[in-house]
Structures are given as C-alpha cells and as structure tokens.
Amino acid sequence: MRETGADQAALISxxxxxALLRFLLFIGSGLTAAGEAVNEIQDHIIEVAAAYGAxxxxxxVLPTYVEISLEPGRAATLEPTRTLRGxxxxxxxxxxxxxxxxxxxxELSPDEGSRRVLEIVEMRPRxxxxxTIFGHSVLTxxxxxxxxxxxxxxxxxxxxxxxxxxxxxxxGRFPSLQLIMPVVVSFVVASTTFLLAAPGWADADLRxxxxxLVTFLPGAALTMSVVELSAGEMITGAxxxxxxxLQLLLLAFGITAATQMVNxxxxxxxxxxxxxLIGWWAPWLGVLVVGVGTYLYHSAPHRSxxxxxxxxxxxxxxQFIGNQLFGGYLSGFFGALAMTPVAYFxxxxxxxxxxxxxxxxxxxxxxxxxxxxxxxxxxxxKDTIAAAEDLFGTVWSMIAIAxxxxxxxxxxxxLARSLGWIRLPFGTPS
Numbered sequence: 077m078r079e080t081g082a083d084q085a086a087l088i089s090x091x092x093x094x095a096l097l098r099f100l101l102f103i104g105s106g107l108t109a110a111g112e113a114v115n116e117i118q119d120h121i122i123e124v125a126a127a128y129g130a131x132x133x134x135x136x137v138l139p140t141y142v143e144i145s146l147e148p149g150r151a152a153t154l155e156p157t158r159t160l161r162g163x164x165x166x167x168x169x170x171x172x173x174x175x176x177x178x179x180x181x182x183e184l185s186p187d188e189g190s191r192r193v194l195e196i197v198e199m200r201p202r203x204x205x206x207x208t209i210f211g212h213s214v215l216t217x218x219x220x221x222x223x224x225x226x227x228x229x230x231x232x233x234x235x236x237x238x239x240x241x242x243x244x245x246x247x248g249r250f251p252s253l254q255l256i257m258p259v260v261v262s263f264v265v266a267s268t269t270f271l272l273a274a275p276g277w278a279d280a281d282l283r284x285x286x287x288x289l290v291t292f293l294p295g296a297a298l299t300m301s302v303v304e305l306s307a308g309e310m311i312t313g314a315x316x317x318x319x320x321x322l323q324l325l326l327l328a329f330g331i332t333a334a335t336q337m338v339n340x341x342x343x344x345x346x347x348x349x350x351x352x353l354i355g356w357w358a359p360w361l362g363v364l365v366v367g368v369g370t371y372l373y374h375s376a377p378h379r380s381x382x383x384x385x386x387x388x389x390x391x392x393x394x395q396f397i398g399n400q401l402f403g404g405y406l407s408g409f410f411g412a413l414a415m416t417p418v419a420y421f422x423x424x425x426x427x428x429x430x431x432x433x434x435x436x437x438x439x440x441x442x443x444x445x446x447x448x449x450x451x452x453x454x455x456x457x458k459d460t461i462a463a464a465e466d467l468f469g470t471v472w473s474m475i476a477i478a479x480x481x482x483x484x485x486x487x488x489x490x491l492a493r494s495l496g497w498i499r500l501p502f503g504t505p506s
Contacts, residue, residue, distance in 0.1 A: 101155035104142035211372025212241030220287035221362030262330025294320030295439035302478035391415035412480025
C-alpha cells in the first residue's frame with residue numbers, strides 16, 4: 077500500500093528522515109547521470125521534498141556530489157554522484173522522469189523510490205549488443221547523409237559505425253578508458269581513412285571520417301554548461317564547459333596524431349565542398365536515418381520513435397531555413413530555437429518522451445558544424461591558422477545551439493500561455 081503526501085509528512089515528523097534523504101540524494105544522482113542541468117535538478121528535488129513534508133529543504137548540486145538539508149540550519153547529507161556512475165540511456169532517462177512525476181505527487185514511499193532509482197540505473201538495454209552496434213552504424217550513416225557524401229563515403233561510414241559502436245560497447249565496461257576513448261577512436265578512424273584514400277582504394281573523403289566521430293561531440297555538455305552559467309551555477313557550468321572542450325580537443329588530437337603517422341593523400345582528395353553528391357534528398361533522408369539509429373543505439377523508450385522524428389524534423393527545418401537566411405554558423409541557433417518548443421510540446425503528449433530524451437539526437441543533427449573538425453586536417457597544407465579557425469567554428473556552432481535552446485524555452489512558455497496551459501510539464505527549465 078502506497079503512502080500519500082500527508083502520510084509522508086507524518087513520517088518526517090516521527091524522525092525517520094534517513095529514507096527520505098536517501099531517496100532525494102538518489103534522485104539527484106540519477107538526474108546528474110542523465111545530463112540534466114543542475115539548476116533543474118535542484119528545483120526537482122525541492123518539489124519532491126515538499127511533497128514528502130519537507131518544504132524548506134536546501135539543495136546544492138555540484139559536478140561530483142549532491143548535498144541536501146531538510147531544513148535551514150540542520151546538518152547536510154552528501155551523496156557522491158559517482159555512486160550512480162556513467163550516463164543514462166534514453167530509456168533510463170524516461171523511466172527516471174516517470175518516477176519523478178510520481179514522487180512530486182507523493183505517490184510512493186521513500187524506500188520504494190530509492191529501490192526504483194537503483195533499478196533504473198541497473199536496467200538492461202532494450203536491444204541486444206549486436207542490434208545496439210548496428211544502431212550506431214545506422215546513426216553514423218544518417219549523419220553522413222546529412223553531410224552530403226558520395227556513395228563510397230556511405231559504405232565506409234557504415235563500416236566505421238560498426239567499428240566505433242563495438243569499441244564504445246567494450247570501452248563502456250571500463251571507466252578508466254572513457255577519457256582516452258575519443259583519442260583512440262579518432263586516431264583509428266582517421267588513420268584508416270587516410271590509408272584508404274591515399275592510393276585511391278576507396279572513394280572516400282572526410283565525411284566518412286567525421287560521421288562516426290560526431291557521437292563523441294560534447295554538444296549536450298556544452299549546451300547544459302551555457303544553461304547553467306545563465307542560471308548562475310558558476311562551478312558546475314564552468315566544469316561542464318571545460319570537460320566538453322577537453323573532449324573536443326581529444327578528438328582533434330587523435331586526428332592530428334593520425335596525420336603525423338600516416339602517409340597522407342593530397343588535401344584536395346580529402347577536403348571538398350558539399351554539392352549534393354548523391355541527391356538533394358540525401359540530408360532529408362539522413363534526418364530519418366539519424367532518428368532510427370538513435371532509437372536503436374541509445375535504447376530509446378518504447379513508442380518514442382515517431383516523437384524523436386518530429387523533434388529531429390523541426391530541428392532540421394529550422395537549421396535549413398537559418399542556413400539559407402543567415403549562413404552556417406547561425407543555422408544551429410535557429411535549428412535549436414525551432415526544436416526546443418516542439419520538444420516540450422511533445423513532452424506533454426501521453427506517449428511523448430521527456431524533452432531531455434529528444435534533445436540528444438537533435439544535438440548531433442545540428443552540428444554538421446562537426447565538419448569544423450576537418451579544419452584539423454588543414455595541417456595537410458600546413459595552414460595552422462585555418463585549422464584553428466575551423467576548430468573554433470565547431471565550438472561556436474555548439475554554443476549557438478545552446479543559445480537557441482535558451483531562447484526557445486521562453487518561446488514555448490509564451491505559446492503555452494496563449495493556449496491556456498497553466499501547468500507546465502515536469503522537467504522544464506525555469
């Protein structure tokens with residue numbers, strides 16, 4: 077039998093606070109692993125605490141731990157976020173937000189809530205290993221289509237997707253490998269591309285090389301860092317910004333290392349301008365393929381694929397229009413501006429996933445600024461200035477996406493008010 081919010085208030089007054097504190101700390105750790113912004117995590121925990129008879133709780137969320145006090149002036153309890161290590165898949169994130177909805181209504185006991193958080197963290201992927209690796213390959217092919225490749229690029233990108241998917245699956249079992257994984261993968265993929273392209277064994281250019289590396293781009297981390305900094309969360313926002321920038325530099329280092337160890341083809345073999353080499357329809361098909369690949373690789377929630385495709389389509393259309401009107405660097409801003417209200421509208425649907433779930437694939441779609449990684453290979457022409465400019469352009473593209481998300485949420489609120497929606501969905505930023 078589940079206890080109501082009033083029952084929980086009695087529980088707190090009786091002195092049994094340990095169970096509630098544990099539940100709140102586990103929720104904070106779970107949301108941190110899901111990649112939610114810390115200011116949002118704090119708001120969620122405060123709402124849950126109020127539902128369980130602790131309306132004056134104080135919460136602090138930092139990169140490595142969560143701190144909670146049920147009342148001002150009382151001793152605080154800490155929970156290292158590494159207790160729930162790693163990052164949650166999309167199905168785990170959706171399950172955690174469902175639990176959060178129930179907790180905000182006081183519909184389960186703290187002990188049951190803690191148990192369910194741990195169950196969510198230990199959930200097995202919805203798809204097996206082989207299908208997960210295949211999903212990464214599909215996702216890679218979709219990204220390659222967005223970059224307007226040759227047919228040879230598509231084949232090579234699919235093979236790279238299988239290789240990188242397998243390496244990620246193996247590396248995910250060893251936390252100590254997580255930091256060097258971007259270097260290893262980018263070095264292997266870049267070296268193979270150069271070896272195949274130099275003697276003309278494959279009709280491949282840098283699109284085939286970039287596509288499997290896009291899933292390493294820290295678009296979500298950089299976006300959340302901007303959200304957190306705008307909310308005054310200096311420590312976490314700065315930490316996430318540094319972490320995301322480091323990952324981007326590690327990718328660049330792996331590519332640069334490959335240029336030093338492999339006999340390189342001529343620069344014009346690897347670098348050319350996208351010209352719809354397959355057909356005008358390729359990028360639009362790529363949007364669909366990215367959605368399917370994300371659904372399989374990240375084990376998205378059941379029945380979420382149509383909603384993921386809706387958000388991806390909104391992001392791509394916004395980016396396409398922005399590119400036509402204002403150019404490439406600002407296209408990501410308009411893509412994010414378009415997809416953010418759609419993601420929150422989707423969240424309101426009974427079968428719609430949380431906005432945090434539909435954001436991730438949209439980040440990867442909105443950063444064909446990932447082509448800025450090609451700037452690293454301009455070392456082929458010894459043009460280090462151009463390489464630095466292109467690398468900075470990639471960072472700028474992701475920051476533009478972050479700003480689009482920040483501006484898109486007020487747009488959503490305005491539309492929600494105009495439709496008479498007073499209560500906003502759970503998980504929305506304030």
